[in-house]
Amino acid sequence: MAKPAAIVGQIILYSAFAAFIGYFATAPTYKQIPDDVALIKLSMSHLGGRECRKRTAEELAKLPPNMRAPLECPRGRSDIKLVLELDGKPMFETVMHPTGLSKDGVSTVYKRFEVKAGDYQISVKMNDNLVNPGFNYVKEAQVTLKPAQVLVIDFNPDKGGLFFQ
Amino acid sequence: MAKWLTGASVTEPPDVILLSSLRGNAQTLFERIENFFDAFFGGTDNPLRHLGALGLYFLWILVATGLYLYTVLDTGIEGVYNSIGYLSREQWYLGGILRSLHRYASDAFVLVMMLHLVREWAYGRYYGFRLYSWVTGVPLIWLAYVSGIGGYWIVWDRMAQFSAIATTELLDWLPFFNGATARNFLAPDTINDRFFTVLVFIHLIVPLLLLLGLWAHVNRISRVDFLPSRRVMLATLISFLALALIRPALSEAPANLALVATDLPLDWFILFIHPLADITSPAAVWTLVFGATILLFALPFLPHPKAQPIAVVDAANCNGCSRCHADCPYEAITMTIHPDKPGHKIAVVDPDLCASCGICAGACPSSTPFRSQEKLVTGIDMPQQPVDVMRQQLEAQLAKLGGATKLVVFGCDQGVDVRGLAAADTAAISLICTGMLPPSFIEYALRSGVDGIVVTGCREGGCDFRLGMEWTQERLAHQREPHLRNLVPQDRLRLVYASRSEGEQLAAMVKEFKTQLATRLVTSNRPPAYSRRKIHHG
Numbered sequence: 001m002a003k004p005a006a007i008v009g010q011i012i013l014y015s016a017f018a019a020f021i022g023y024f025a026t027a028p029t030y031k032q033i034p035d036d037v038a039l040i041k042l043s044m045s046h047l048g049g050r051e052c053r054k055r056t057a058e059e060l061a062k063l064p065p066n067m068r069a070p071l072e073c074p075r076g077r078s079d080i081k082l083v084l085e086l087d088g089k090p091m092f093e094t095v096m097h098p099t100g101l102s103k104d105g106v107s108t109v110y111k112r113f114e115v116k117a118g119d120y121q122i123s124v125k126m127n128d129n130l131v132n133p134g135f136n137y138v139k140e141a142q143v144t145l146k147p148a149q150v151l152v153i154d155f156n157p158d159k160g161g162l163f164f165q
Numbered sequence: 166m167a168k169w170l171t172g173a174s175v176t177e178p179p180d181v182i183l184l185s186s187l188r189g190n191a192q193t194l195f196e197r198i199e200n201f202f203d204a205f206f207g208g209t210d211n212p213l214r215h216l217g218a219l220g221l222y223f224l225w226i227l228v229a230t231g232l233y234l235y236t237v238l239d240t241g242i243e244g245v246y247n248s249i250g251y252l253s254r255e256q257w258y259l260g261g262i263l264r265s266l267h268r269y270a271s272d273a274f275v276l277v278m279m280l281h282l283v284r285e286w287a288y289g290r291y292y293g294f295r296l297y298s299w300v301t302g303v304p305l306i307w308l309a310y311v312s313g314i315g316g317y318w319i320v321w322d323r324m325a326q327f328s329a330i331a332t333t334e335l336l337d338w339l340p341f342f343n344g345a346t347a348r349n350f351l352a353p354d355t356i357n358d359r360f361f362t363v364l365v366f367i368h369l370i371v372p373l374l375l376l377l378g379l380w381a382h383v384n385r386i387s388r389v390d391f392l393p394s395r396r397v398m399l400a401t402l403i404s405f406l407a408l409a410l411i412r413p414a415l416s417e418a419p420a421n422l423a424l425v426a427t428d429l430p431l432d433w434f435i436l437f438i439h440p441l442a443d444i445t446s447p448a449a450v451w452t453l454v455f456g457a458t459i460l461l462f463a464l465p466f467l468p469h470p471k472a473q474p475i476a477v478v479d480a481a482n483c484n485g486c487s488r489c490h491a492d493c494p495y496e497a498i499t500m501t502i503h504p505d506k507p508g509h510k511i512a513v514v515d516p517d518l519c520a521s522c523g524i525c526a527g528a529c530p531s532s533t534p535f536r537s538q539e540k541l542v543t544g545i546d547m548p549q550q551p552v553d554v555m556r557q558q559l560e561a562q563l564a565k566l567g568g569a570t571k572l573v574v575f576g577c578d579q580g581v582d583v584r585g586l587a588a589a590d591t592a593a594i595s596l597i598c599t600g601m602l603p604p605s606f607i608e609y610a611l612r613s614g615v616d617g618i619v620v621t622g623c624r625e626g627g628c629d630f631r632l633g634m635e636w637t638q639e640r641l642a643h644q645r646e647p648h649l650r651n652l653v654p655q656d657r658l659r660l661v662y663a664s665r666s667e668g669e670q671l672a673a674m675v676k677e678f679k680t681q682l683a684t685r686l687v688t689s690n691r692p693p694a695y696s697r698r699k700i701h702h703g
Contacts (some may be wrong), residue, residue: 009205010400017212017273018404022412025272030440032327039425045345098342108344110337130182148425152351165352 038145044155048077049129076103085123181468191287208625216281218390226270240361265409272434292465292510312371312437326420331439338447474548475522483544485510490523494631522630523601533605562592570629579629604649621661654689
């Protein structure tokens with residue numbers, strides 16, 4: 001091929017390479033959720049409860065002095081039951097299992113739900129010790145979700161249990 | 166169909182033939198595109214023929230620009246965004262351009278890496294002696310993506326937020342991560358300065374591992390193409406600079422975990438995995454990712470054409486000259502002390518590394534047909550096509566040649582099938598690789614009454630055994646031993662670069678050369694006639 005034609009061809013091919021790189025480095029635009037949608041993230045990591053028994057005075061006396069803990073607790077933790085309701089309708093329900101070979105680790109959940117932006121009555125109930133009936137943690141609130149807003153539902157005993165953020 | 170069955174004979178099992186057929190189609194496609202590019206770039210400057218070297222060059226651009234970005238980066242939670250943003254806004258002429266180069270070189274790196282992978286598969290370069298290079302290449306894809314995705318997080322803008330959340334949600338699907346990783350990005354107060362320190366550390370360590378992996382990847386081949394030609398380097402750099410000026414890499418708005426990062430100008434080369442997870446599921450993505458990885462590792466162990474016999478050294482005829490050692494493209498030959506000749510060395514072939522290309526036989530000074538022995542035994546030879554058989558083939562075909570203008574075509578099994586060119590006045594001999602041709606065979610044919618010689622092999626940069634055509638060209642141009650002797654006139658010799666699919670072009674060139682010889686456009690005299698004296702050894 002004649003040199004000028006080859007040079008023109010090279011310019012065209014390198015320009016096509018640059019255009020390909022330049023275009024797909026930033027386009028097409030990705031829209032993760034529609035414009036009028038908000039996100040509810042239900043995420044918590046919590047150690048389930050366990051049933052401890054108080055040792056009797058005789059039992060304590062039999063133990064070496066350095067091991068006389070007043071309570072005898074099993075290593076394993078309870079499953080945690082969690083219910084999320086939106087406007088009174090069940091949205092998500094799960095039983096979280098403790099991690100670890102001995103089931104002594106935290107129970108974790110992470111779920112995200114896309115909902116239309118607007119007003120909602122949100123209710124979260126949790127029972128972290130299934131030996132007991134019902135729910136020992138409940139959080140209910142009326143919330144207004146704006147488009148693209150992320151509402152986090154989390155649990156922190158230091159913040160009073162279940163909370164919205 | 167037969168044209169596509171690269172390397173597989175009809176006696177192979179059906180699954181081998183199917184795999185070869187699939188590969189053959191891909192190879193034909195690559196060859197056609199490469200040939201098209203050759204018309205503009207030539208073989209040496211054709212980027213498609215140097216994808217590995219091009220990838221390494223892009224990696225060096227990434228390292229150089231990354232070092233600058235590292236020096237100005239403030240790893241505080243707000244500082245990280247501001248310090249990078251400052252480069253694009255206030256220091257666009259240096260830091261901004263370097264940042265853009267970093268971005269575009271990383272995209273180009275991913276692109277050429279994937280093209281390199283598919284091309285090597287298409288050409289069947291993944292099993293046998295190439296198994297090591299293939300297997301060591303697979304983890305590099307993971308490292309490249311880990312590094313690329315992590316690099317996007319450092320800016321801590323909306324894109325980083327999107328990628329960080331999407332990645333951790335993907336990781337959380339794996340049992341090991343236990344569903345708690347994405348909690349690190351729940352709310353604005355869950356991120357702290359230490360996160361970016363760790364992130365920068367990872368973004369330095371992973372590319373270092375990538376470089377280490379690349380060293381292992383090319384460890385078993387000699388004369389590694391570490392960099393493409395200067396023209397290719399300059400042209401791609403200019404392309405990146407043009408992109409940096411026309412479409413500079415900029416940060417999105419600062420990350421805000423209270424809002425979903427949407428409408429993102431996504432980098433589809435690196436971050437495509439996130440939309441893929443969105444439209445499918447983490448389970449589907451991990452199945453795809455792990456499945457592809459396992460398939461790539463398993464590919465060399467799936468049915469494929471049988472390995473060819475490796476080179477064999479004949480101790481009595483090896484004089485320890487080391488030319489085979491110097492010419493082997495895969496470092497399969499080492500030199501050691503000769504067991505029978507004090508003070509001499511002998512070549513030793515490593516069976517695991519030998520590509521069975523025969524380039525060593527072409528390099529051996531003993532591979533000359535002028536030797537008088539009835540059975541020509543050379544220092545290093547290929548059992549499937551010994552030099553002695555080559556001489557017998559040549560002599561038998563020369564004896565049958567007729568016509569006014571006689572021609573010999575030496576070709577290569579990996580390129581155009583030259584046997585189709587055989588005619589009453591044309592002898593055609595196909596070798597394992599053109600690099601297997603000792604130049605003395607050319608002289609021998611001319612002195613036996615042939616008017617012209619055509620030597621053909623793969624296009625520049627396209628040699629199936631990497632260096633076969635390069636060494637042949639140098640040997641014929643008296644630049645490499647064993648060289649073609651000066652008494653052979655160069656105008657009676659044609660060296661033709663042609664890929665597998667260019668049979669018609671080669672035939673046309675052969676015809677044209679024959680016409681030149683017949684019409685006496687070739688003015689030189691043939692070298693003096695020679696008739697081999699034959700000695701029978703008991």
